[in-house]
Amino acid sequence: MFFKRTVLNVAYLTCVTAVSLKFNDPLIAQEGLGWPHSLQVAAGHEALMKLAVTLDNQGSCVITTPGGVIFDIESPPSDRFSRWDDTCSLKVKQVREDDTGRWRLTATGDNTTVMGWTEVHVIEDIPPTVAPPIILQDGKSTVKIDLSTEDNSYCLVAKPFSDSALVPGHCSVTLDRTTRAVQGTWDVLLGVPGKIAEVPMRREVVVEAERLDVGYIHDNNKLHLYCNILHSEKNITFCRFQRTSKLFGYHVVDGLSDGKRSYYGKGFLRKECGITIQNPIADDYGSWRCTLGVNMWEDKVVKEQPPMQALISVAPKFRVPKCTNTSIKTPEKLFICVPRNIQMRRKWLELSRRNCDEIMPSSNIFFCEDHFNLQQDMANYCEYKMGFSQRIIMVDKVLPSKFSCQSDCNKTISDAGTSCKAFVKRKRKRLIHECENTLQQPIITKNWPSAIIEPTLLKYLPNDTVEPIINNNQAVDEQYILGL
Ligand SMILES: *[C@@H]1O[C@H](CO)[C@@H](O)[C@H](O)[C@H]1NC(C)=O
Numbered sequence: 001m002f003f004k005r006t007v008l009n010v011a012y013l014t015c016v017t018a019v020s021l022k023f024n025d026p027l028i029a030q031e032g033l034g035w036p037h038s039l040q041v042a043a044g045h046e047a048l049m050k051l052a053v054t055l056d057n058q059g060s061c062v063i064t065t066p067g068g069v070i071f072d073i074e075s076p077p078s079d080r081f082s083r084w085d086d087t088c089s090l091k092v093k094q095v096r097e098d099d100t101g102r103w104r105l106t107a108t109g110d111n112t113t114v115m116g117w118t119e120v121h122v123i124e125d126i127p128p129t130v131a132p133p134i135i136l137q138d139g140k141s142t143v144k145i146d147l148s149t150e151d152n153s154y155c156l157v158a159k160p161f162s163d164s165a166l167v168p169g170h171c172s173v174t175l176d177r178t179t180r181a182v183q184g185t186w187d188v189l190l191g192v193p194g195k196i197a198e199v200p201m202r203r204e205v206v207v208e209a210e211r212l213d214v215g216y217i218h219d220n221n222k223l224h225l226y227c228n229i230l231h232s233e234k235n236i237t238f239c240r241f242q243r244t245s246k247l248f249g250y251h252v253v254d255g256l257s258d259g260k261r262s263y264y265g266k267g268f269l270r271k272e273c274g275i276t277i278q279n280p281i282a283d284d285y286g287s288w289r290c291t292l293g294v295n296m297w298e299d300k301v302v303k304e305q306p307p308m309q310a311l312i313s314v315a316p317k318f319r320v321p322k323c324t325n326t327s328i329k330t331p332e333k334l335f336i337c338v339p340r341n342i343q344m345r346r347k348w349l350e351l352s353r354r355n356c357d358e359i360m361p362s363s364n365i366f367f368c369e370d371h372f373n374l375q376q377d378m379a380n381y382c383e384y385k386m387g388f389s390q391r392i393i394m395v396d397k398v399l400p401s402k403f404s405c406q407s408d409c410n411k412t413i414s415d416a417g418t419s420c421k422a423f424v425k426r427k428r429k430r431l432i433h434e435c436e437n438t439l440q441q442p443i444i445t446k447n448w449p450s451a452i453i454e455p456t457l458l459k460y461l462p463n464d465t466v467e468p469i470i471n472n473n474q475a476v477d478e479q480y481i482l483g484l
């Protein structure tokens with residue numbers, strides 16, 4: 001009885017006289033005679049399919065492609081197709097997108113014809129993309145990390161200093177607690193559909209620790225101090241600043257000001273705490289302490305946490321009395337911005353006998369062109385002088401070289417100005433001529449990408465040629481112009 005029912009269910013039998021078919025396998029009844037029932041293949045791979053039954057005295061084996069082409073396996077129309085098994089079977093090499101669809105295999109035995117099919121899905125072979133680093137917050141518990149967006153069957157994950165773990169299904173890992181130990185490169189092998197070879201993937205995992213970002217900003221007649229919480233779940237409950245030498249501090253609140261002191265930052269909600277001091281006096285410079293009250297969720301209740309504290313050492317605004325009114329009196333000069341890179345900055349300032357520590361790392365400081373041999377030191381000297389370039393690009397690792405004034409004369413600013421002007425006037429014609437001659441050749445500097453030093457352009461040099469747009473809107477603080 002069972003046998004008979006099976007046969008009846010197999011609708012693929014076009015001729016049910018085949019009582020000799022020996023397949024009382026319920027799977028065949030369910031899935032049909034084609035094997036595999038459905039097949040995912042990455043483009044370029046091979047697809048294998050066959051009939052799940054073998055006929056006695058099998059005669060022909062005829063294939064019908066999804067596109068409707070019919071051929072006998074013994075005489076395929078292309079060498080992409082061949083038999084791969086003794087039974088009625090087909091191997092498709094170099095699978096292409098248009099191979100998607102239903103492939104029919106029809107075997108004919110003595111008195112019997114059997115047909116089965118396989119559904120082929122061709123998956124585009126996308127090269128692995130470079131995944132961005134995974135950023136985790138230190139100290140969080142039960143963190144689920146998704147390692148791949150691909151539809152994979154399984155993956156094998158190797159974390160630094162840890163055994164590999166085989167993850168069935170979607171490739172994600174749950175960490176009990178994030179610590180610095182998981183930071184590094186995670187090697188992942190993905191078992192993806194349509195491919196026999198596992199797909200390797202690397203993910204960078206970065207664990208960010210909670211910390212305070214502190215500092216200060218001189219802003220014309222204002223001084224801003226800030227203490228912002230980074231990489232934290234904690235919320236600010238209060239914010240306090242105190243000059244360490246004073247007995248009292250300031251209770252800083254979003255949106256509150258007493259005329260002289262006010263909140264600075266983007267709000268407590270953004271975990272920013274800061275104070276702005278209007279018209280700071282000498283007393284306002286020096287060492288400050290900021291204290292932040294914080295709370296966080298602990299077991300579904302918000303709990304007050306120990307306050308976070310930091311010290312800020314505020315240097316007074318740097319003053320070079322010799323340099324006042326520089327930009328007014330010598331407008332034709334170029335000013336070259338001192339690099340932000342701390343080592344380069346130190347070197348430049350040491351050469352000009354300035355103490356680097358007195359100057360905020362983020363402040364814009366400029367050297368007058370007098371301290372350079374611009375023709376050598378500027379990478380785009382000619383383009384700039386000709387007006388083709390509006391940025392000053394210095395040669396990589398250039399150092400100011402001319403400091404004769406400091407040692408052997410007490411030149412006044414206006415002296416320096418006129419000499420510079422005279423120099424320019426004298427040389428301008430010749431410079432332009434030289435530039436015209438050398439412009440054809442590219443000016444090559446070493447390590448080009450790092451050669452760019454953002455300039456602040458006060459005034460373009462040859463006044464009577466092309467006047468460029470001053471591309472830096474930031475006003476130059478005269479007090480930061482060094483070294484005349
Ligand atoms: C096929 O049919 C022929 C005549 O119709 C018969 O003689 C033969 O036995 C059959 N073969 C099988 C395998 O049933």
Ligand SMILES: *[C@@H]1O[C@H](CO)[C@@H](O)[C@H](O)[C@H]1NC(C)=O
Pocket residue numbers: 233234235269295296297302303
């Ligand atoms: C912190 O603030 C956010 C936004 O208002 C809120 O969703 C979160 O629950 C707060 N956490 C605590 C500990 O108060």
Ligand SMILES: *[C@@H]1O[C@H](CO)[C@@H](O)[C@H](O)[C@H]1NC(C)=O
Pocket residue numbers: 324325328
């Ligand atoms: C700077 O220049 C202005 C305008 O020329 C002048 O009033 C002022 O006194 C100058 N300051 C110094 C310190 O020379």
Ligand SMILES: *[C@@H]1O[C@H](CO)[C@@H](O)[C@H](O)[C@H]1NC(C)=O
Pocket residue numbers: 407408409410
């Ligand atoms: C430069 O001026 C300072 C103070 O005005 C003076 O002490 C120093 O001797 C002068 N240097 C030279 C080389 O004249």
Ligand SMILES: *[C@@H]1O[C@H](CO)[C@@H](O)[C@H](O)[C@H]1NC(C)=O
Pocket residue numbers: 463464
């Ligand atoms: C330079 O250009 C400015 C603005 O165009 C002009 O006011 C000034 O007189 C010019 N100076 C010289 C020396 O040509």
